Amino acid sequence: MTTLLHYSGGERDLKSYPRLFCFYPYKGCRISRCSVYFLFYILTTKYSSMNHKQERVVIIIKPDGVKRGLTGEILRRLEQRGLKIVALRLFQPTRQQMDDHYPKDEKWIARLGEKTLNTYEKYGYDAQNELGTTEKLEIGKMVRGWLIDYMTSIPLVKAIIEGSHAVDAMRKLAGNTMPALAEMGTIRGDFSVDSAAIANREKRAVHNIIHVSETPEEAAHEIEHWFAPEEIFEYKRSDEE
Structure with missing residues (x-):
C-alpha cells in the first residue's frame, strides 16, 4: 500500500x-x-x-519622514524584520522624475479624485465650493499635482529592500496609507496622525512618511526608474550565511 x-x-x-x-x-x-x-x-x-519568494521593493522616505529624522528608525525596523537594504541614497527628485513616478492613466487619476470626493462627502465638506469642481478626473489631477509638489519640496531617501515576500512585509511595516487609520506598531501608526480630511482641506498631499511599492511589478518599474544598476549591491546578511 x-x-x-x-x-x-x-x-x-x-x-x-x-x-x-x-x-x-x-x-x-x-x-x-x-x-x-x-x-x-x-x-x-x-x-x-516552493513558496519562499525572494522579492525587492522600493521605499521612498517622504519629506515629513526626512524632516523629522525618521530615516534611521525606519531602516532599523525593516532590518530588524529580516529585510535587507541593497540600495540606499539621499537625493533631490525633479518634477519630471516625480511626474513619471506617478501613473498618468486617467482611470488611476479618476480613482484618486473619487477618493477625495468621498472624503469631502464623509466629513460634510463642499467639494464644489472648495475645489471649484466635482469632476473626479479634474480633482484627481489636482491631488496628483499636490503629490508632486510635496515630493519635490526637499531631498528624499530612496532604497531598495530585499527579502522573502518583501512587498507584503514592507507594506505591513508601513501600515495603512492613511496614518489616522494605521495601527500602532506600524511606521505610520507610530509617527503620524495625518488624514485625507485634513490634507484635502489644506489642499496638500497626505503626510504619511513613506512610499512603498504596491506590487512586485510596480517595484520592478520603480527600480528601473529610480536606480542605476551600479547603485544596487549583492551581499549576504549574517543570517543568510
Missing part, C-alpha cells in the same frame, strides 16, 4: 523521501509515527522553498 504525505504543496509518496529520516519500515508505515521526521525533511529541502 502506498502511503502519502499530505502537505501544503500537495501529496507525495513517502518512498520518494530518503530512508534516513524514517525510523520505521515503509511497509505498513503509519503517517502519525513518521510525520515528524518527514516534516523536518520538507522544511530543510527544496519542498519548503
Whole structure:
C-alpha cells in the first residue's frame, strides 16, 4: 500500500523521501509515527522553498519622514524584520522624475479624485465650493499635482529592500496609507496622525512618511526608474550565511 504525505504543496509518496529520516519500515508505515521526521525533511529541502519568494521593493522616505529624522528608525525596523537594504541614497527628485513616478492613466487619476470626493462627502465638506469642481478626473489631477509638489519640496531617501515576500512585509511595516487609520506598531501608526480630511482641506498631499511599492511589478518599474544598476549591491546578511 502506498502511503502519502499530505502537505501544503500537495501529496507525495513517502518512498520518494530518503530512508534516513524514517525510523520505521515503509511497509505498513503509519503517517502519525513518521510525520515528524518527514516534516523536518520538507522544511530543510527544496519542498519548503516552493513558496519562499525572494522579492525587492522600493521605499521612498517622504519629506515629513526626512524632516523629522525618521530615516534611521525606519531602516532599523525593516532590518530588524529580516529585510535587507541593497540600495540606499539621499537625493533631490525633479518634477519630471516625480511626474513619471506617478501613473498618468486617467482611470488611476479618476480613482484618486473619487477618493477625495468621498472624503469631502464623509466629513460634510463642499467639494464644489472648495475645489471649484466635482469632476473626479479634474480633482484627481489636482491631488496628483499636490503629490508632486510635496515630493519635490526637499531631498528624499530612496532604497531598495530585499527579502522573502518583501512587498507584503514592507507594506505591513508601513501600515495603512492613511496614518489616522494605521495601527500602532506600524511606521505610520507610530509617527503620524495625518488624514485625507485634513490634507484635502489644506489642499496638500497626505503626510504619511513613506512610499512603498504596491506590487512586485510596480517595484520592478520603480527600480528601473529610480536606480542605476551600479547603485544596487549583492551581499549576504549574517543570517543568510
